[in-house]
Amino acid sequence: MANIRVQRTFDALFALEDVREIFRQSLPSGLTPEQEQKVRESLAKVREYIGEIEAGGANTGTCPPKTRIGSLEIRTREEEYINIHPIQVAGRLTPEARKAIIAYGDGYSTCDYCRKPFRLDRITRPGIEDFHAELARFLNADQARVTPGARRAFQAVVSALVEKGDSVIVSSLAHYTEFLAVEQAGAIVKEVPKNEKNIVTADATAEKVEEVKRETGKLPALIMIDHFDYMFGNEHDVYGIAKVAKQYGIPFLYNGAYTVGIAPVDAKKIGADFVVGSGHKSMASVAPSGVLGVSNEYAPKVLRTTQMVGDVTKRKFGIKEVENLGCTLMGGTLLSMMASFPTVKERVKRWDEEVRKSNYFLEQFQRVEGSKVLSEWPRKHTLTKVDTTGSYDTVARTHKRRGFYFSEELAERGIVGEFAGATKTWKLNTYGLSWEKIKYLSEAFLDIARKHGLNVN
Amino acid sequence: MANIRVQRTFDALFALEDVREIFRQSLPSGLTPEQEQKVRESLAKVREYIGEIEAGGANTGTCPPKTRIGSLEIRTREEEYINIHPIQVAGRLTPEARKAIIAYGDGYSTCDYCRKPFRLDRITRPGIEDFHAELARFLNADQARVTPGARRAFQAVVSALVEKGDSVIVSSLAHYTEFLAVEQAGAIVKEVPKNEKNIVTADATAEKVEEVKRETGKLPALIMIDHFDYMFGNEHDVYGIAKVAKQYGIPFLYNGAYTVGIAPVDAKKIGADFVVGSGHKSMASVAPSGVLGVSNEYAPKVLRTTQMVGDVTKRKFGIKEVENLGCTLMGGTLLSMMASFPTVKERVKRWDEEVRKSNYFLEQFQRVEGSKVLSEWPRKHTLTKVDTTGSYDTVARTHKRRGFYFSEELAERGIVGEFAGATKTWKLNTYGLSWEKIKYLSEAFLDIARKHGLNVN
Numbered sequence: 001m002a003n004i005r006v007q008r009t010f011d012a013l014f015a016l017e018d019v020r021e022i023f024r025q026s027l028p029s030g031l032t033p034e035q036e037q038k039v040r041e042s043l044a045k046v047r048e049y050i051g052e053i054e055a056g057g058a059n060t061g062t063c064p065p066k067t068r069i070g071s072l073e074i075r076t077r078e079e080e081y082i083n084i085h086p087i088q089v090a091g092r093l094t095p096e097a098r099k100a101i102i103a104y105g106d107g108y109s110t111c112d113y114c115r116k117p118f119r120l121d122r123i124t125r126p127g128i129e130d131f132h133a134e135l136a137r138f139l140n141a142d143q144a145r146v147t148p149g150a151r152r153a154f155q156a157v158v159s160a161l162v163e164k165g166d167s168v169i170v171s172s173l174a175h176y177t178e179f180l181a182v183e184q185a186g187a188i189v190k191e192v193p194k195n196e197k198n199i200v201t202a203d204a205t206a207e208k209v210e211e212v213k214r215e216t217g218k219l220p221a222l223i224m225i226d227h228f229d230y231m232f233g234n235e236h237d238v239y240g241i242a243k244v245a246k247q248y249g250i251p252f253l254y255n256g257a258y259t260v261g262i263a264p265v266d267a268k269k270i271g272a273d274f275v276v277g278s279g280h281k282s283m284a285s286v287a288p289s290g291v292l293g294v295s296n297e298y299a300p301k302v303l304r305t306t307q308m309v310g311d312v313t314k315r316k317f318g319i320k321e322v323e324n325l326g327c328t329l330m331g332g333t334l335l336s337m338m339a340s341f342p343t344v345k346e347r348v349k350r351w352d353e354e355v356r357k358s359n360y361f362l363e364q365f366q367r368v369e370g371s372k373v374l375s376e377w378p379r380k381h382t383l384t385k386v387d388t389t390g391s392y393d394t395v396a397r398t399h400k401r402r403g404f405y406f407s408e409e410l411a412e413r414g415i416v417g418e419f420a421g422a423t424k425t426w427k428l429n430t431y432g433l434s435w436e437k438i439k440y441l442s443e444a445f446l447d448i449a450r451k452h453g454l455n456v457n
Numbered sequence: 458m459a460n461i462r463v464q465r466t467f468d469a470l471f472a473l474e475d476v477r478e479i480f481r482q483s484l485p486s487g488l489t490p491e492q493e494q495k496v497r498e499s500l501a502k503v504r505e506y507i508g509e510i511e512a513g514g515a516n517t518g519t520c521p522p523k524t525r526i527g528s529l530e531i532r533t534r535e536e537e538y539i540n541i542h543p544i545q546v547a548g549r550l551t552p553e554a555r556k557a558i559i560a561y562g563d564g565y566s567t568c569d570y571c572r573k574p575f576r577l578d579r580i581t582r583p584g585i586e587d588f589h590a591e592l593a594r595f596l597n598a599d600q601a602r603v604t605p606g607a608r609r610a611f612q613a614v615v616s617a618l619v620e621k622g623d624s625v626i627v628s629s630l631a632h633y634t635e636f637l638a639v640e641q642a643g644a645i646v647k648e649v650p651k652n653e654k655n656i657v658t659a660d661a662t663a664e665k666v667e668e669v670k671r672e673t674g675k676l677p678a679l680i681m682i683d684h685f686d687y688m689f690g691n692e693h694d695v696y697g698i699a700k701v702a703k704q705y706g707i708p709f710l711y712n713g714a715y716t717v718g719i720a721p722v723d724a725k726k727i728g729a730d731f732v733v734g735s736g737h738k739s740m741a742s743v744a745p746s747g748v749l750g751v752s753n754e755y756a757p758k759v760l761r762t763t764q765m766v767g768d769v770t771k772r773k774f775g776i777k778e779v780e781n782l783g784c785t786l787m788g789g790t791l792l793s794m795m796a797s798f799p800t801v802k803e804r805v806k807r808w809d810e811e812v813r814k815s816n817y818f819l820e821q822f823q824r825v826e827g828s829k830v831l832s833e834w835p836r837k838h839t840l841t842k843v844d845t846t847g848s849y850d851t852v853a854r855t856h857k858r859r860g861f862y863f864s865e866e867l868a869e870r871g872i873v874g875e876f877a878g879a880t881k882t883w884k885l886n887t888y889g890l891s892w893e894k895i896k897y898l899s900e901a902f903l904d905i906a907r908k909h910g911l912n913v914n
Contacts, residue, residue: 013559016469046469053476071584072557081485102471107545149605149782184779280787286562288788331745333743339526342527420570
C-alpha cells in the first residue's frame, strides 16, 4: 500500500521537475505552444499521480513499474521503512533541506551575488555570512567554516599544525579519517589506550603524552579525540582530556562527528581549540559537508590566507584560505545545511529525550535472552553496538538463509539499516525515531525472537 | 506571467515534499487518520498550484507572496532568465540530476549497500563502481576517482608528488585553486609566461622548466596547466606541453575544469598523467564535486592506500586511499553526477556546435561600436572576456544608475549572470543556450545599444 503511494509521490515530484525543465528551456518572452502543451501533459500526469496517492493505492489493479531515473533506482527507504543504520539516521534531510536542494541544486548556486572579497563565507545573499556567524555561536567557537566533510576539517587542522614525523595523539577508538589525515601529513598516530570499559580517559591521555615525549623527545603536535566514538558510541572524557592538552600546551581537536548537530556542544566549555562536526552524519545535510570551529588563538595558522605570489604575473588571491583551498561548499550541500539549521539548533536541546528512547529500546532488546549491549550501559548515545550471538545468531546457525533470515524478518516488519546478514555483533542507531517508532521497533525485535523460539523475559 | 507559474511549480514541489515527510514520519503499519488528513491537505494544495500553472497565472488577481524555505528565498534564475554567468552555466543540473538529488539527498545515501572492502568506488548498488569504470573510459584515463571539487584533485596530486620547497609549474593564467594546492603543500608556483595573444605555449613551458632548473638546481616536481583558462577561456597548448613534460620526465596534470563534461577530453591523446575536471563547473553536478583521472604509472603514489597502523590497537583501515581521505562524495553530489552522466557523455560530442553559437553571439555583440572581445578570436570556447568600455560604459558614465543601468536593462529582458554594475571588462558564458536563446540574447544586446544611442553596425 504505502509502496505505491510513496512511488507516486516521487513520480509527481519528477513530473514537476519536467515542468520546471520546460521553463528552463523557454525564452524569457514565454513558452511556445509546443512547450505549453508539454507543460499541460506533465501537469496532467501529476494530477493522475495525486489521484492514486489519494486513492491509497487501492484503485491500481497492478503495481506500476518501479520509478527510475535512467538506470538509477529511486531510494525510498526513509519513506517506507524505519531506518536504524548506524551512520545514516542523523544525516537524513529535514523537509526544509530537501526543498533547499530542489531550489539550489545547480552547481555554483551560491555564487549569484558573490562580490568582493569573493569568499563563500562572505556572501550575504543567500545569507551565508550570517549563517557562519550563527554557526560559530552554535559551537561557541570564535570562528567557524564549512568543509567537505569532517575529514576535510581534520585535514585542514593537521596540515596546518603538524610537521612530517610529528606525533598526533588519537583515541584507540579513533575514526579512520583521523588516521588518514595524519598519514597524509606524513605524521604518525599515537593511540591512547581505552580502559576495560572501552573508555578513553584523561589520565590515559596524559600517560600517552608522556610516553610520546619519552620515546620521541618531543611533545605530540596535536591531540584529536572523538567525544563519542564510531564503534561503541561511548562517551570519552573530552573535558578532562582538554585540560591535559592545555597543561602540556598541545592544541586539542574535539571530534564531534557524533555530537555536533544532535547534542549540545560548547567549544569553550570543553576547552577545545577546534571543534569538528559532520554535516551528512549529524547535521541533516547533503554529503560531503562538515563544520570546523576554530579558536582565535589558532585561527591565524589554520585559517591563514594565501601569501603565494605569481613569480611572473605578481598575482595574489586576496583572502582565500590556504587549508580550505578557498571556497568549500559552493552549492546545494551548504544550502541543505543552512536550511536544516533552525531544526538542528532546536533538536540538540532534545538530546536527553533521544537518549531516553535509545535506552528504552535497548531495555526491550535485552529482554530477548542472549541479546547483549556491548556499549556502555546505560546508554548516553543513540549509536549502540549490540551482540546477538546468544540470541538471533543461534537461529541463523541452522536457518537455510543463515544470518539473512534476520534481515528479512526485520524488512518484513518495515525495518532496515542493520548490516545485512550480521547476527553476531553489529551496530544500530535510533536517533530521530518517534516514541511510536521506538515502540514499534521494540515489539518487532521481540516478535522475531518469539517466532523463532527464543526466550523473551 | 512566467514568474507566478514558476513559483507555483516550486510550491507544488514543496507541498509534495511535505507529503513525503508524512510518509517518513509514519509507521510501517500505515498512516494514522491524522497523517492521512495531512496528506490530503497537502495534495489539495498541489492541485491548486497545478490549476494556477495551467491558468497561466492569469486567474490570480494578485501576486502570491514569494515562496521561501524558512528565511531562504528560492532560486529561480534558471527558470526565469537566460543565465550567462561565466562559471554557472555548465554546472546547471540536468532534470535527471535534479530527480536524483530529490531521491538521494539524505546524508550518507550511497551507503545502503556498502559492503567489503568498504570504499565508495566499490559500491555496486547504486552502480557507483560501474560509474567509476565508465568515468575512466570517458576520460581515457587508467583510473578515475571522484573528489569534492577539482581543487581537491589538485590537492591530492600535489600532496602526493610535491615536497616542501619544490617548484610546481603553472600557467600565468592558472586558477587560484592551483596556487592554493601548491601553497598548502609548502611548495612554490612558477608561472609560464603567456604570449602577446594570452596563450601559454610548449616553448614557453620548456623555457620555464629550464629557468627553474637553473635557479633551483632541481627540476619542477609537477607541471599543471589549464587547457582553457578561467580568465579568457583561451586554449593553451596542452598537447605540446605534455610532450615537454614527458621529455623532462615531469608529471603533467591537465586541468580540465573548463573542458571535462562539455568538450571531448582524452588523457592518453593529450599525454596527461592526470586529468582533473569539475562537477559543479562543467559536469552538471551539485557542488562540491570533481573528478580525477590517473595513469597507472602514478596511481601507486596518488591513489596509495593507507599503511598507518595503530600503535596500541594495531588497527589498519584496509584499502582506504590516503590522499582522498577515504570516501569522498558519499551522497547527493555523486548521485547528481551519475544521473547527469549519460547527458554529459552525449553533450561533449556537440561541443563544436556550442562554440559556433558562442561565435555567432559574439559576432552580433561586436556589431555594437566599441564592444570588443578580449579573448582569442574566433572563439574556441563559450567562456569569453569582453570589453564594453567603448560602448555600454560610455552610457554608464553619465547614467544616474551608473553601470547598474546595464544590468537592469539586461534583467528587464530576462538576462542575468553578468557581473552586476560592470560595464568595462567582464566575462560571460553562452554554454548550453539553444539557438533561439542565442538569437534572443544577441538581439537584447543590440536593442539595449540602440535604446541608448550607441552605433550598431
